[in-house]
Structures are given as C-alpha cells and as structure tokens.
Amino acid sequence: MSKILVFGHQNPDTDAIGAAIAFSHLQNELGNETEAVALGTPNEETQYALDHFQLSAPRVVESAKAENADVMLVDHNEFQQSISDISEVNILAVVDHHRIANFETANPLYYRAEPVGCTSTIILKLYKENQVTIPKEIAGIMLSAIISDTLLFKSPTCTPEDEAAAKELAAIAEVDLTAYGLEMLKAGTNLSDKSAAVLLDLDAKSFPMGSSNVRIAQVNTVDLNEVMDRQAELEAAMEEEMKANGYDLFVLVVTNILDSDSELLVAGKGKEKVEEAFQTTLTNNRALLKGVVSRKKQVVPHLTAVFS
Amino acid sequence: MSKILVFGHQNPDTDAIGAAIAFSHLQNELGNETEAVALGTPNEETQYALDHFQLSAPRVVESAKAENADVMLVDHNEFQQSISDISEVNILAVVDHHRIANFETANPLYYRAEPVGCTSTIILKLYKENQVTIPKEIAGIMLSAIISDTLLFKSPTCTPEDEAAAKELAAIAEVDLTAYGLEMLKAGTNLSDKSAAVLLDLDAKSFPMGSSNVRIAQVNTVDLNEVMDRQAELEAAMEEEMKANGYDLFVLVVTNILDSDSELLVAGKGKEKVEEAFQTTLTNNRALLKGVVSRKKQVVPHLTAVFS
Numbered sequence: 001m002s003k004i005l006v007f008g009h010q011n012p013d014t015d016a017i018g019a020a021i022a023f024s025h026l027q028n029e030l031g032n033e034t035e036a037v038a039l040g041t042p043n044e045e046t047q048y049a050l051d052h053f054q055l056s057a058p059r060v061v062e063s064a065k066a067e068n069a070d071v072m073l074v075d076h077n078e079f080q081q082s083i084s085d086i087s088e089v090n091i092l093a094v095v096d097h098h099r100i101a102n103f104e105t106a107n108p109l110y111y112r113a114e115p116v117g118c119t120s121t122i123i124l125k126l127y128k129e130n131q132v133t134i135p136k137e138i139a140g141i142m143l144s145a146i147i148s149d150t151l152l153f154k155s156p157t158c159t160p161e162d163e164a165a166a167k168e169l170a171a172i173a174e175v176d177l178t179a180y181g182l183e184m185l186k187a188g189t190n191l192s193d194k195s196a197a198v199l200l201d202l203d204a205k206s207f208p209m210g211s212s213n214v215r216i217a218q219v220n221t222v223d224l225n226e227v228m229d230r231q232a233e234l235e236a237a238m239e240e241e242m243k244a245n246g247y248d249l250f251v252l253v254v255t256n257i258l259d260s261d262s263e264l265l266v267a268g269k270g271k272e273k274v275e276e277a278f279q280t281t282l283t284n285n286r287a288l289l290k291g292v293v294s295r296k297k298q299v300v301p302h303l304t305a306v307f308s
Numbered sequence: 309m310s311k312i313l314v315f316g317h318q319n320p321d322t323d324a325i326g327a328a329i330a331f332s333h334l335q336n337e338l339g340n341e342t343e344a345v346a347l348g349t350p351n352e353e354t355q356y357a358l359d360h361f362q363l364s365a366p367r368v369v370e371s372a373k374a375e376n377a378d379v380m381l382v383d384h385n386e387f388q389q390s391i392s393d394i395s396e397v398n399i400l401a402v403v404d405h406h407r408i409a410n411f412e413t414a415n416p417l418y419y420r421a422e423p424v425g426c427t428s429t430i431i432l433k434l435y436k437e438n439q440v441t442i443p444k445e446i447a448g449i450m451l452s453a454i455i456s457d458t459l460l461f462k463s464p465t466c467t468p469e470d471e472a473a474a475k476e477l478a479a480i481a482e483v484d485l486t487a488y489g490l491e492m493l494k495a496g497t498n499l500s501d502k503s504a505a506v507l508l509d510l511d512a513k514s515f516p517m518g519s520s521n522v523r524i525a526q527v528n529t530v531d532l533n534e535v536m537d538r539q540a541e542l543e544a545a546m547e548e549e550m551k552a553n554g555y556d557l558f559v560l561v562v563t564n565i566l567d568s569d570s571e572l573l574v575a576g577k578g579k580e581k582v583e584e585a586f587q588t589t590l591t592n593n594r595a596l597l598k599g600v601v602s603r604k605k606q607v608v609p610h611l612t613a614v615f616s
Contacts (some may be wrong), residue, residue, distance in 0.1 A: 052509060085366055097416055098412045098416055099412070099414060099415050099416050099417070100408070100411060100417070100419060101412040101413065102412070103408060103411075103412075104407070104408055104409040104410070104411075105407045105408050105409065106404055106407060106408050107423070108407050108421065108422075109407070109408070109421060110421065110422050111408065111419050111420070112419070112420060112421075113416065113417060113418065113420075114416075115415070115416040115417060115418060115421035116497055129437065210473050236543050278332035291475035296416070301414065301415065304414060305542060
C-alpha cells in the first residue's frame, strides 16, 4: 500500500485544496501516512492563496487504484464529483459540509459532516479535538478556504462558527482578514483571459435531478456585464459541453461578490423548470437573482425540488 | 413541527435504544426539542438494562411523516433498516458505526460515524465535546449498549475506545462493569420459554452467497447444552423456514457468551461448504468453533469465501 491519498472534489476550489492540505497534515501528525493530492490544478484564487502562504499546489491524480492507495475525501462525498475509480477503492474517512448522496462504502469508516459553510471550519475543530498545533501556512490556507466558501461571510451558507474559525485562523496566519480576503477573492475574478470553456469549468458540478443530468457552474466576478457581454460565446460552449457529456440542462451562475447578487444563464432542456424553481422569467435565457450567492443553499435545493 | 424524533434501527437492540435515549438527552441539553423513540419494543436484554437504570422504554413509532417531525438517526443509516417513510422526511443528524449505504439527503446534515464497536462510544465523545454532564441513568444505558455490542469486549468488533468508554460510563453509572455486564447479557439469554421458531428469528439475516440463499441466525446463551438439547425441534423448525422462504442453507450460531465460543447447527444443502469454511467436521450436523462470537466478522466472511 502507498500513502493514503487525501483529496477534494473535481474542479477543485480553495476549500477542496485547502481542506486536503490541512486534513492530510493533521492525519500525518496523528501517525497516518497520507499525501494531499488534487483532482485538478488550482484556480487563480486558490493559486493566490497558495502563493501567499508559500505552499505548493498538490500533485494532480487521476486514479487511486493505479497507486494502490486507500483514500480520504474532503469537501465532497458524491461519487460523480470524486476520483474516477472511487467505487473501487477503500474510503477510510470523509470530512464534508454537503448533503450526502450517491455515496456508499463496504466497511465502517470515519465520517464527519456538519452543516457549516466550509470544510476547513470542521477541520479546525478536528485539530483542536486532537490537540494538534496548526502551522502558520496551514492556518492561512484554511482561512482562505473559509473566505472563499462564504464569500467573506456574505453567503447564506456562512454560520457563526465559520466566522469565528476564520478570525482564529487569521490570527495564527498573521494576516488582516478583510484586506487579505478581498485581495484573494478578486484574484479569482480575472475572467477576461479565459476561454468560455475554461470559464464554465472553473467551478462546475453535476447533479442528477429526477431523470435529468443537470450541470451547474458558478463564476465570481466584480462586474456582471464583463461576463454577460460574452453570452453568445458562453452559450455555444454550454451547448458543446452538454453534447459531449450528456447534460440535459446547463445553468451558469454568475455571482457579483461585491453586491451579493447572481445572474443565471441557462441552456438545454428544462428552462421552464428553472423559471418555476426561482419564480422568475428568463429573458434571453437570463435572469437576475437578488441576494443569491450560494449554489448549495440557494440554487441546488430549488432546482432539486422542481425536478423531483 | 413536532419534536424531532431520535431513533435506532428496526428490531432494536440495546445500542439502538440506548443510543437514541442518550443522543436525545444530549440534543435537549443543547437546546433542541427531541424525543427518543424506537422502531420496536425492547428485547429482554434491553428491558433488563432499562429496568436497572429506571428508564422507560421509548414510545414505538411507525411513521415520522404522521407526526410531522424531522428525524435524527442513531446506530444505522441504511434506509431499509429505518422507519418506513425515511425517504420522505428531513434527516437532521446521524450518529453511527456502520458502513454507509442506501442513504441520501437533500440537505447538508450533521453526520458522525466512527469505526468503533458501538454507537454509544461515539455519543460519549459528543457529550464531552459539548461539555454536557451525563446523568447516571443515561450513563447506565450507554454502558449497557457497549456491553451488548461488544459482548463484554470479547467481540472482534470491540476497539480500545469502546472499552475505555465503558469503564468511564460504569463509574458514572456506579455499577461493577463485569458483574452488571454478565447479568445483563444473561438476561438476554432466557431462551427456555421461546418456541424454536421464535428463537431462530431473534437475530437472523439472509445472505446471498454464490447461487445459494444462506440464512444465518444467532442466539446468545450461557449454556450451549440448554439450546442443543432442543436440536430435533430446532432442525424441524429450520427445515420449515427453508421450505417457506426458499433458503438453501440454514446455519444457527449458538454463542456461549461466557466462554466466547459458538456451536453451529446446520441444515440444508451445502454442509460440506460449512466444513470447508471453518476447517472442521460436522458431527450430527453440529460443530464447535472456539473463539468465534461475531457473525459479521467471523462467520459471514468465511462462508462467503467458499461459496464464491
């Protein structure tokens, strides 16, 4: 057996990568031999955070079986969001803050989920429960994950625990929370040099809903128009992705992190369901959703409800 | 909304009922309004423990929807082991020590699983993490659950954590662990007033193995002879069950909880496979297996191997 692989979901965001680094470090301190890896390369926001705290990006892996490794999952559990051969390997642990679905194991395991805004908030608890000291750079990447997942505490997914954890981690990481947080979030909104295909894949997840395969991508921006000016190009890329991957419906959520609003761009079958879900009317395949910033809490449940 | 219902699996054992009582009490102390309920009446072992610590048996419920209640699960997660309408209600929390399968939620939840011998061992941790004092009678029923699930630490499913938890709880409950444990386990071995059919159904599960349908029942006793004196009656009942339910092979595992040995009584097709699995010879359809007490860890895997 090789080292145990610790990783977050496909299309990794800052929590997927940060929680993997932090949980792997904790496990190693507890005597397990683990390696933090990732199912993709860091996005610009995550890279900004890694650079700031002088951490290397985790090695990208595509198969756990190929390395003869047991695995630990962070920030996800649904098999379709995980490594390709997840159903063939032994899952030792999961730390997550999402719903549980399309997940099963042959053996008892360690599973820790809490309905908080960020996996790294839970991992801070695990460090404390195990009385392990958090190194400065690990605190920094955990802090970055909380800022990212909660959009600096503006997302409705954010709980008082997330905010308290961020403050505690900022002290260990020796950064000014708000100043660092805004810089980091802005680093992830540089979309102009990205192709439509890249943009759609920055933070995208698939969800089986009823008999439909729904793809929901999210991009953060400080200017909705900058993204929506590229509507034709985006719609063409969405159609291509749907054809290539068998998605029935593609929903792009463009989120203004300064105003805490989102605009939807929708392609595929089921546009009337999107209208029903958000009690809105699509105009030119678009709709503005005031106060919506969380895919998990404000988008997925509404869509799930109308599809089931 | 009514009180949140907290319950363990169908055909409840001492952990299913004890963990529900203990977790419900903890949740109430934390400010939630919950009620410990059960999906069946206590068996004799559990009733002994409840009586000893002057606790009432939880109310039996058959539907969560009928009470308009959210739910918290202990000691199980697989929907087929849960309340009949589990897929239609909101699951807020799970505390368990089994594999995860046939389980899903629409929303993020609290999920705490650890690969230990008993759910109540995990619940003791939760009391500590939340700095809630455990009342004497609650400590008693949690202790009883650990003794039951680990057969007083003799089962291979028992971990050092379970044993340490039991010692800690015995001190709070003010009982002599070994003396109380043996009395409680013995209370569950009162088989003399049960018909052979009832005895075969106390704790029985079916397993598809290769092309065979194998039924494995287990009963605990402090005197193997007391059970084996009824061999003819038991064999007749096994034949009847096989005919009625299409089992190919019926294995009754009679476990002496004092000596930690088991005697098999075997009926049906595949006796030579039983001999191969346990490298033994059946005499008069019986064989003594030294040190075998766990169906899950010491019986099913060996049989599965020779049938596949």
